[in-house]
Each structure stands twice: as C-alpha cells, then as structure tokens.
Amino acid sequence: MMNNDAKTSSLAHIENLIPSLSIDCVIVGFKNQELHVLTMKLKGADLNALPGGFVRHHENLDQAALRTLKERTGLTVTFLEQFYTFSDVNRGKDKRIEQHLNKANLLTPGTKIWMQQRFISTAYLALVEMNQCDLKPDLLSEKCEWYPMNNLPHLLFDHNTIITKALEHLKVKIRYLPIGIALLPHKFTMKEIQSIYEFILNKKLDRANFQKKILRLGFLIRHEKQLSGGAHKAPYLYSFDRKKYNLLVENGIGFI
Amino acid sequence: MMNNDAKTSSLAHIENLIPSLSIDCVIVGFKNQELHVLTMKLKGADLNALPGGFVRHHENLDQAALRTLKERTGLTVTFLEQFYTFSDVNRGKDKRIEQHLNKANLLTPGTKIWMQQRFISTAYLALVEMNQCDLKPDLLSEKCEWYPMNNLPHLLFDHNTIITKALEHLKVKIRYLPIGIALLPHKFTMKEIQSIYEFILNKKLDRANFQKKILRLGFLIRHEKQLSGGAHKAPYLYSFDRKKYNLLVENGIGFI
DNA sequence: ACAAAAGTGTTATCCTTACACCCATGT
DNA sequence: ACATGGGTGTAAGGATAACACTTTTGT
Numbered sequence A, B: 001m002m003n004n005d006a007k008t009s010s011l012a013h014i015e016n017l018i019p020s021l022s023i024d025c026v027i028v029g030f031k032n033q034e035l036h037v038l039t040m041k042l043k044g045a046d047l048n049a050l051p052g053g054f055v056r057h058h059e060n061l062d063q064a065a066l067r068t069l070k071e072r073t074g075l076t077v078t079f080l081e082q083f084y085t086f087s088d089v090n091r092g093k094d095k096r097i098e099q100h101l102n103k104a105n106l107l108t109p110g111t112k113i114w115m116q117q118r119f120i121s122t123a124y125l126a127l128v129e130m131n132q133c134d135l136k137p138d139l140l141s142e143k144c145e146w147y148p149m150n151n152l153p154h155l156l157f158d159h160n161t162i163i164t165k166a167l168e169h170l171k172v173k174i175r176y177l178p179i180g181i182a183l184l185p186h187k188f189t190m191k192e193i194q195s196i197y198e199f200i201l202n203k204k205l206d207r208a209n210f211q212k213k214i215l216r217l218g219f220l221i222r223h224e225k226q227l228s229g230g231a232h233k234a235p236y237l238y239s240f241d242r243k244k245y246n247l248l249v250e251n252g253i254g255f256i
Numbered sequence C: 001a002c003a004a005a006a007g008t009g010t011t012a013t014c015c016t017t018a019c020a021c022c023c024a025t026g027t
Numbered sequence D: 001a002c003a004t005g006g007g008t009g010t011a012a013g014g015a016t017a018a019c020a021c022t023t024t025t026g027t
Helices: A061-073 A095-103 A109-115 A159-173 A190-201 A207-217 A242-251 B061-073 B095-103 B109-115 B159-176 B190-201 B207-217 B242-251
Strands: A017-031 A034-042 A052-056 A079-086 A120-127 A141-148 A220-226 A236-240 B017-031 B034-042 B052-056 B079-086 B120-127 B141-148 B220-226 B236-240
Touching: A017 A061, A017 A159, A017 A190, A017 B017, A034 A061, A034 A190, A052 A061, A061 A079, A061 A120, A079 A159, A079 B079, A120 A159, A159 A190, A190 A207, A190 A236, A207 A220, B017 B061, B017 B159, B017 B190, B034 B061, B034 B190, B052 B061, B061 B079, B061 B120, B079 B159, B120 B159, B159 B190, B190 B207, B190 B236, B207 B220
Parallel strands: A017 A120, B017 B120
Antiparallel strands: A017 A034, A017 A052, A034 A141, A079 A120, A220 A236, B017 B034, B017 B052, B034 B141, B079 B120, B220 B236
C-alpha cells in the first residue's frame, strides 16, 4: 500500500500492473464541423497529454482501454479500436515534464519510479459523442480539455505523433466502412456528416454528389421534421438505420 | 550467464530483454499461385509456431522484428509492418507445449521461467521472396517450414488467429496500395500478380479486366522477352517500375 | 428583394463488368 | 487440328464530377 496525502499522488496497487506497458487513448469527438481530441491538462503546469493508463495482470489491452475511456468520459459503449503500438526508445523522454515533476512534489517515490520506466504503449482510437461525455481528470491532471484536431498544442511525449497516426487510421477506415454513428447525436444534418468526411479526408467534397452517394448506401433515415431556429432554409434531419449500418460495417463498402 | 549444454537451450542475456513483451512475425511468401506462411517446427514434437522474438531494452519493436526476420530468413530489406498487438490473458496457454516441455528437458530453468510469463505480443507482417530466404531455425525449433496460408496446421497458442488478422490487414491494404513487389521475383507474369490479388481478396477476378486495371496504374514494365519452356502460349514477363510503384505507395490508389 | 443555405436535376466522362474474339504453342 | 492459356476488343450499365437550377427562410 502506498502513501497518498493531499500533496502527492500515487497509483493504487502498482504491483498489479504489468511493467513497461501502457495504453493511450485518442478520444475523438465532433463539434462545429471539426474533429476534436480529448487531452488532460496536468496539475500546475501548462502541459497536456493524451488520457492513458496501465495494464493489469488479469486484463487484456482492450479492457485496459475500455477502463480508461470509462474513467475519463463515463462512456461504456462507443467505437473503440486499437490502431498501433508505439515503442520508440525515447518516446517517454520530455524535458518539460521532468522539470515540472522536479519542481513540484506531485508524486510519491514509488509512483515516480514507476513513471520513469520506458513504456511501450498501445494506442486506441475512440469515437464519442462529445456532449455525452462526463469528463473526469486523473491523478496527475487538473482538468480535461478538448482541442480541435488540427489546432493542437504541443502535447507531451510522442502524443502528437500518435494523434497523426490515429487520423491516418481513420482515413483508411473511411474508405471501406461507414463512419459517423459514434460521433453524431441521434439526429443530425447532412452537412454535419459531410464535414466529418471532409475533415478526415482533408478535402472539400461536392455537396450534391456527397448526398447522392451516401444516401445510395441506404443507412440513413430522413426525418420530415426539420431544424428550427437556424438561419436560411432548414435542412432535413437524419438518423442512422443501425441494422443497415452494421451490415455495411460487416461487409464493407466495396472497392474491388 | 546461463548454462547452455547440448541438451538444454537458453536465451542469451535474459536480463537484457523487456519482460512480458514479445513480437511475432507472419512471414509471407508466394509460390504456386498461393500465399505461404513460414513456421517453426519445434524440436522433438509435431508442433509448429510462428517465428518470434523478444524486445531488448535498447531497441524498439520494429528493430526487434527486423532482427527476428533477419535471423530466420537472412533478409534485411523487405516489406515489414506492424499490424496488431495481441494481449488475451490466456493467449500463451497451450496444453500441447506444456506437456512437451515437461517431457523433454529442453530448457534451462531460467529460460523455462521466462517462457512461462504472460506475453503481450506485437505482430508484424513481412512479405518476402520465398526463394531468397536462407532459413535458420531458432533455439527451440529443429527446422523452418512453409505452409500454404489456407492449409495451415493447428499452430501453437493464438498463432492461427494472428495469421487470420494478418490476412485481413492485407485485404485492407490491397484496396489502396499496390501489393506484390516484395513477394515476386524481379520478373513475373500477369497471372502471378493476379493470383496474389485473388488469394488476398478471396475471389476470382476477370483476367482481361484485371490486366487493364493494373496496367492503367502504370507501375508495371512489360518485357518483350517471353517465358520459354511452358506449355501453350508464352505470357509476357513484367517487372515493377519502382519509382512509380513507390509514388503510388505514398499517394495511395484513389477511392474517394 | 436578396443572400445564404439546402434540395434536386443534368450532362459528359470515366470505370466496371461480362463477355467475345483472336493469337501462340505443345501435344 | 485442337485444346489450352494468353492478349485484346467491345458494348451496356453504373458511378463520378462539375455545375446549373430551384426552394426555403431570415433580414
């Protein structure tokens, strides 16, 4: 058991964790036509990092990622998928945090030694509905912050690299799978789902052609009730036909 | 230092390895219109496993995979790519090998303890030219064996699952990248490259349309010299235009 | 009335698909 | 000569891309 007073933080039961291994979560949401990433702002420093965690002896990586996602956002069911394992020898070195940890007395000695290990980290991508999240910081952080994916601060360690790789992963997936059901609220507009595609593919798509193409796939339900309050002509609202959506997830959207 | 006599095998310098972590390599070659996977036949038992290795403290996963590939095949430059990290709690349990190791006195005590850890293993896919390989078994195995990818024996641990995932990975990659340069010899026929596509996609493709489609991509060079000795009409031989091939690898073959 | 956003329609072009046809070669 | 594998051609249908036109709504 470890000492855990008001000043210093410790990880519960370090002896239950697998050494050298960690997970990092790229938790992605959608707002204002942009993808956003959840980061943790560290206590007492202007430093942000991806939410992450460690792997217990009796769980697998998926379970560790699910646990982390739930602890930070309260969510249990979303899109969650492993996409890469990062292992650069110096990926855990970052002058900024070394200075910070030396300045403040934030960690118990045992936790400090644990944190100074070389970690090999498996990264997970989570797609979530931003306003469904009930955000909670972890031991080392004072709050959670969403950042637009293409206007990120300089995160700790190799976390910017991890996010770049996550976006590449999405760019590949979007070619053969429908995307969006986990990011959007129950009802949404065509412009919103098009914005997701444009953001991931990093190119403008023709409005008319996009609509035809995605409606032809048949997993969108159009509702007659329309958006009120907005300026100009009100767009239709859509929702996902989950059965047809899941069928496409299983079979893929054909290329060859 | 460990004892290493004629009867028992030991890993050199266990203290230099990161515990709990391993890598597995799915080394894929092409022969007789089929993809093949390299396996290791264990000493004194009718058991096969994927070639694998451990990670040293001063190397990353890519380096560990490269090292393993080189040790087994002698190859240094090929397609080599991480595709998934396997972490099921019971993935290292296999009754067959426990019985085998108890029967024979194959391992030094230190090595035996090391092997009984729970390993989390990052899997790599290597595409190689089969007849360029200079195969060498490792400490635990007596020889290397190629098996057709759709006629594999029941491999140790979760290795069949790993190979299935590797094939799925290829199936995704082939949608947006050219494949084949690492599998085929310098000169090859259109039928050979079509067979690779058919195998990975698990469907027959129209001969005429495949040829038009792949030639339009522009990375194949047709040679006027033709195959001799074969029955019936001799096919053209092709080779890869590496510059154009690599351009397509960078930019992808468009879908959206 | 006008601008802006949203919905729909039209056309040319390209790609895919499914064949048919011809050519070369060993038996 | 013929069976077999290989190379090329073609016509129908579908998908894509670019753009024009219409509708709705707040100001």
